[in-house]
Amino acid sequence: MKFLIFITLLFNLGFAAKVIPLNSSKVCQKCHPLIYKEYKTSMHRKASIFSDEVHKAIWDKHPLKKKNKYTCKKCHTPVDKDLKVLPQKNSAQLQNPISCVYCHQIQDVKEHAKSNENILTTKRDTLYGARKSEKNKHDVSYSVKSSFFGLITKEEGSPFHHIDFSNENYYSGKTCMGCHSHKQNKHHFSVCETDFQQKGKQNCIECHMPKVPGSFTTLKNTKTHRFHGFAGVSQNSEMLAKYVDLSFIKQSNGFSVTIVNKAGHELFLHPLRLAQLRIKISRSNKVIFSKTESFKRVIGIDKKPSPPWLATNVVKDNQIKAYEKRVINFPFKLQKGDSVEIIFGFYKVDPKMAKKLSIQNNENLKFHLLKKLEMEVQ
Numbered sequence: 001m002k003f004l005i006f007i008t009l010l011f012n013l014g015f016a017a018k019v020i021p022l023n024s025s026k027v028c029q030k031c032h033p034l035i036y037k038e039y040k041t042s043m044h045r046k047a048s049i050f051s052d053e054v055h056k057a058i059w060d061k062h063p064l065k066k067k068n069k070y071t072c073k074k075c076h077t078p079v080d081k082d083l084k085v086l087p088q089k090n091s092a093q094l095q096n097p098i099s100c101v102y103c104h105q106i107q108d109v110k111e112h113a114k115s116n117e118n119i120l121t122t123k124r125d126t127l128y129g130a131r132k133s134e135k136n137k138h139d140v141s142y143s144v145k146s147s148f149f150g151l152i153t154k155e156e157g158s159p160f161h162h163i164d165f166s167n168e169n170y171y172s173g174k175t176c177m178g179c180h181s182h183k184q185n186k187h188h189f190s191v192c193e194t195d196f197q198q199k200g201k202q203n204c205i206e207c208h209m210p211k212v213p214g215s216f217t218t219l220k221n222t223k224t225h226r227f228h229g230f231a232g233v234s235q236n237s238e239m240l241a242k243y244v245d246l247s248f249i250k251q252s253n254g255f256s257v258t259i260v261n262k263a264g265h266e267l268f269l270h271p272l273r274l275a276q277l278r279i280k281i282s283r284s285n286k287v288i289f290s291k292t293e294s295f296k297r298v299i300g301i302d303k304k305p306s307p308p309w310l311a312t313n314v315v316k317d318n319q320i321k322a323y324e325k326r327v328i329n330f331p332f333k334l335q336k337g338d339s340v341e342i343i344f345g346f347y348k349v350d351p352k353m354a355k356k357l358s359i360q361n362n363e364n365l366k367f368h369l370l371k372k373l374e375m376e377v378q
């Protein structure tokens with residue numbers, strides 16, 4: 001039975017395709033349906049101007065648009081090899097601007113000042129994977145070994161592709177750094193930067209692609225697979241809430257709230273984001289104190305905010321840094337029985353900016369709660 005299924009699959013997929021096309025995420029769905037389903041919702045699949053309204057809104061204002069030069073392609077739609085001038089509605093742009101194969105063929109990341117570069121493998125039939133027990137194997141091809149006169153068969157590898165388990169970058173998370181490390185504008189100013197400092201075991205993969213229930217392939221029964229919806233600010237942020245601690249201490253002349261960032265990088269990375277701490281104190285069911293603190297990295301020219309392509313310096317930055325413990329004091333005296341509500345969350349796009357870009361009505365741009373504390377003062 002298994003063999004029959006296997007034959008059918010080979011028939012459907014056209015076995016031994018030597019080169020796996022970059023633009024072929026849909027093919028992977030057959031054997032990796034859970035991963036494909038998650039990928040479909042991820043920002044990697046929605047990174048083009050056709051699927052990401054925010055990216056489009058900034059691009060529409062970008063001076064390079066008038067020059068017909070979509071330089072965003074390097075990271076947002078690297079799979080669209082045909083792209084010469086402006087993005088067209090083709091399958092790469094719409095279905096997999098950053099595809100399964102693209103990510104799984106990044107052999108190395110070359111560092112440059114302006115932005116890093118992904119070097120793809122030239123072995124186009126091979127995909128990189130990470131499995132500690134197989135780390136010494138750089139070319140696993142499909143094999144079926146039978147014993148007891150064919151009564152017991154053992155399959156190894158994938159009938160569709162070769163696997164290379166030996167690339168360290170898929171264990172360390174360096175494979176993310178071709179696109180996520182930094183991006184300089186033409187004034188040699190880093191518009192965004194992921195200055196990651198690892199402490200302990202967690203790297204980009206462990207936090208943003210945690211192991212979740214369900215087998216990674218239909219041809220094998222594993223308990224878990226790596227989450228491919230990519231938890232971040234656009235979706236699944238609740239999966240990351242545990243890396244932010246929120247605590248409250250009552251003092252004689254007021255109270256303090258502490259935010260601890262355990263992410264290993266600045267808590268929010270893109271200059272469009274606005275994080276907020278919102279405090280509300282009620283006494284006898286009436287709100288008697290409320291306050292909002294905002295956290296943001298503002299870029300611009302000298303002391304004035306500007307679009308990213310003009311920026312030359314950081315105007316203001318109170319974003320919560322890697323491993324920082326931020327204590328905020330509130331000189332408001334609490335009484336026994338007061339109820340305290342503390343919310344920490346973010347806007348994906350600072351509402352002022354969203355208005356300027358005319359995208360303020362987008363549901364995804366509402367305030368997003370990351371952590372909440374509620375208690376009664378003792």
Ligand code: HEC
Pocket residue numbers: 052054055056058059062064070071072073074075076115116178179180182183232234269270272348
């Ligand atoms: C060096 C790689 C790189 C290049 C080149 C690049 N980006 Fe990005 N961009 C990223 C990454 C990585 C993210 C996700 C960052 C994050 O969420 O913190 C991103 C996110 C964005 C976002 C936020 C999207 C959202 O949904 O919130 C906007 C807007 C954006 N980029 C605009 C552009 C434009 C416009 C260009 C071209 C002029 C461009 N980017 C070029 C890597 C790049």
Ligand code: HEC
Pocket residue numbers: 025028029032035036037039044098099100101103104128129130131170171175205209216224225226227228
């Ligand atoms: C943004 C990059 C990226 C994209 C896009 C991506 N992957 Fe992955 N994938 C990874 C990384 C990193 C890992 C973790 C290391 C490893 O096991 O290779 C991983 C793990 C896997 C695994 C390993 C098994 C497990 O435990 O989950 C499979 C299978 C896989 N990916 C298939 C796919 C398929 C199929 C797609 C498209 C539907 C896809 N990937 C899209 C980066 C990516």
Ligand code: HEC
Pocket residue numbers: 009013020024025027028029030031032100101104127128129130131155156157158159160161163217219220
């Ligand atoms: C015909 C079924 C089939 C198709 C189609 C298929 N795979 Fe696989 N893939 C497998 C099997 C089976 C394994 C596990 C092999 C093993 O464990 O020995 C695997 C393993 C992997 C791994 C390594 C898993 C690890 O543990 O790190 C990656 C990455 C991967 N596939 C990505 C893809 C991508 C991307 C595509 C689409 C281009 C794809 N696969 C298409 C069957 C398939």
Ligand code: HEC
Pocket residue numbers: 043044046047048052055074075076078098103173175176177178179180204205208209230231232233234235
């Ligand atoms: C080919 C370039 C590229 C690679 C490689 C890549 N990313 Fe991304 N990633 C992007 C871009 C571009 C975006 C933003 C898309 C958008 O919002 O339009 C993004 C978005 C994200 C987001 C979502 C941010 C949000 O808005 O919620 C997360 C999380 C993320 N990437 C993590 C990773 C991790 C972890 C890896 C490595 C396994 C990785 N990425 C590899 C380009 C890349």
Ligand code: HEC
Pocket residue numbers: 173176177180194196202203204205207208231232233236237238240241243244262263264265267268269270273
């Ligand atoms: C210890 C866990 C942890 C590790 C390790 C980690 N992150 Fe994050 N990351 C977070 C948290 C927490 C947030 C903020 C909450 C959110 O985005 O919902 C975040 C946010 C992000 C975002 C969205 C930020 C924005 O402004 O759009 C991107 C992109 C991202 N991380 C990429 C990476 C990359 C790339 C690495 C590896 C260099 C990495 N992260 C390592 C926990 C982690």
